[in-house]
Amino acid sequence: MSQEQVISSNPKVMMGKPVIAGTRITVELILEKLAAGETTEQILQAHPQLTEEAIAAALRFALEVLRSDVVYPVEIAS
Secondary structure, three states, X not given: OOHHHHEEOOOOOHHHOOEEOOOOOEXXXXXXXXXXXXXXXXXXXXXXXXXXXXXXXXXXXXXXXXOOOOOOOOOOOO
């Protein structure tokens, strides 16, 4: 299944945020869980409707978004 089939966005679902197709699980939630230190296995246990492929697609989607021409200024805390 291609990333386009795994990730979807619909204004009527989760305010249009990118989600795993057929769920209300946002790419943002997956990234937050990974950033918080959860493992793929923990995420899969908490959300049995997800697959490893869906988590990988969420990461690829985030990578492609960050590769766009938009620059996001980041303030580094001292």
